[in-house]
Amino acid sequence: MRVFDFDGTIYDGESLFDLYLFSARYDAKVFRHIAPVLRYAIKYKLGKATLEQMEHGVGKVTQRYLRDLSGSKGIDDLRVAALGEAAKAGLGDDVLAGDAAHSIAKAKSDDSTGGLKSLVSAFWDRNMSKIKPWYHPRPDDVILTASFDVTVGEACRRLGVMRLIASTINPETLEVTYLNFNTNKPKRLREVLGPDAVIDEFYTDSKFDQPMIDMARKGFMVKGNTITQVK
The missing domain is CATH 3.40.50.1000 (HAD superfamily/HAD-like)
Known part of the structure; x- marks a missing residue:
């Protein structure tokens, strides 16, 4: 190891x-x-x-x-943009069910770190x-x-x-x-x-x-x- x-x-x-x-x-x-x-x-x-x-x-x-x-707001916009891309790609259970808007709203309410996951993903895309x-x-x-x-x-x-x-x-x-x-x-x-x-x-x-x-x-x-x- x-x-x-x-x-x-x-x-x-x-x-x-x-x-x-x-x-x-x-x-x-x-x-x-x-x-x-x-x-x-x-x-x-x-x-x-x-x-x-x-x-x-x-x-x-x-x-x-x-x-x-x-x-x-800037981080929230980043998160919504990331979720929109996921919706377009057909990712996520809610999206697959055909309710992209609900998926975005749910993810926003569930993500208590305020978009940290989306920020981190964008950071590693670059780094x-x-x-x-x-x-x-x-x-x-x-x-x-x-x-x-x-x-x-x-x-x-x-x-x-x-x-x-x-x-x-x-x-x-x-x-x-x-x-x-x-x-x-x-x-x-x-x-x-x-x-x-x-x-x-x-x-x-x-x-x-x-x-x-x-x-x-x-x-x-x-x-x-x-x-x-x-x-």
């Missing part, structure tokens, strides 16, 4: 920060969240933020951001090219990331990677329910895969993933497209 960090490892950049920037084209008010997100990303990379600070700070910023999206060329998915791969399941999950689906262990968001309250960061990573991996899970190879771009390297039979540091075995 191979386990991969996502941002900076197989994705060229920080996907959550890139998503913030991408969403600003649909609603400029999300720019007010850019500085806090960048600040926490830098602290994370430099190891200057404690787990408690990250959980509190990132949780609050993310919740405010998602609340802005939930009331955004899948940032998956590094050296990464070739295998059936038993695991993506282990501090980014959110609702964002990285779509990239994993497109890559054909079935196992994702990520930070999570409550779709009803828009609160961060688990931040898969630092020492939470090996803890969560053991919870999901079991205490006896064997990691043959672990790949990361951060020295702060040392606990995961220690768990693995082989560990690799990634810088750009250069991979160096460190264990």
Whole structure:
């Protein structure tokens, strides 16, 4: 089994920060969240933020951001456009029943993240090219990331990677329910895969993933497209 960090490892950049920037084209008010997100990303990379600070700070910023999206006309228009395309393609049970308008209304009322799924889909249409060329998915791969399941999950689906262990968001309250960061990573991996899970190879771009390297039979540091075995 191979386990991969996502941002900076197989994705060229920080996907959550890139998503913030991408969403600003649909609603400029999300720019007010850019500085806090960048600040926490830098602290994370430099190891200057404690787990408690990250959980509190990132949780609050993310919740405010998602609340802005939930009331955004630009994001809502994106969602309706995506649903319209699905209707034209004959996708979805309601559409197949011939009631496209009902399908759109139902999806709008059910999507408590305010169009996040449509935004994420449009984001990955544009950014899948940032998956590094050296990464070739295998059936038993695991993506282990501090980014959110609702964002990285779509990239994993497109890559054909079935196992994702990520930070999570409550779709009803828009609160961060688990931040898969630092020492939470090996803890969560053991919870999901079991205490006896064997990691043959672990790949990361951060020295702060040392606990995961220690768990693995082989560990690799990634810088750009250069991979160096460190264990």
